Amino acid sequence: MLGWTWGLLFAPQDAVQGNSYRIIFLHVPSVIFAELVYFFMAVCALMHLVWRVKLAAYLIKSAAPIGAMITFIGLFSGSIWGIPTWGTWWQWDARITSTLILFIMYLGILTLHGSFSNLEKADRLMSILVIIGVVNIPIIKKSVDWWSTLHQPASISVSGSTSIDPSMLYPLFISVIGLGFTLISLGILSSRSYILSREKNKKWALKHV
């Protein structure tokens, strides 16, 4: 909320995009976490497939709806931002299309898991699909460099220089941290209910209600 308030009310107007750029404080954190949630799921999928960690599969199933939700917010905010900036809400360019594929992957993972009555088999197949889909993450990241796209190249970089003024960068950074903690809280709530529902026949589950 601090990052968004700062960005919406106190950050200066952009010289080119005017005030429509203020969508960045929700759009950029959303797409960052859309990819990070998937990366987290891929690590869990590997743990489930290699070491048969049951909890890892539970975490994938809990994280997938959050990933779908935050990817939808990223796509939606980007589309609305595109109306005043590009003159169109949608363009089939590499960055937008690969992010749409990520959203479809999240939905596919949830649908696949939901379509099996044997939950152990569903966990295994879901993990395999997550591993297959991880190839899309570097494509999303590098799409603006590999192809000529309507979407602008990355303005901020973890390792390199940034082209954003500090008066806009600081609220953006706070927005990323804030949304991160919000999603972690949501993830804890979501995984708690899913773990309890899967382990409801165990004695320890009763101690946690």
Added chain:
Amino acid sequence: MFNLAFKNFNEILDMGGHGIYVWSVYFIGISIIFISFLIAKKRIKEVQKKIILKNASS
């Protein structure tokens, strides 16, 4: 850096003609996140209720 970027409340709402885009994105985005929290909390309560009922009957 900490000066308000707008002169009055109407300017904040209008944002130079971009207010409809900016505010609709934040309203819908924050609503989706808030609803996700409500759903997650509701699910925990439902599961807890199921576990309590199951143990009470057995």
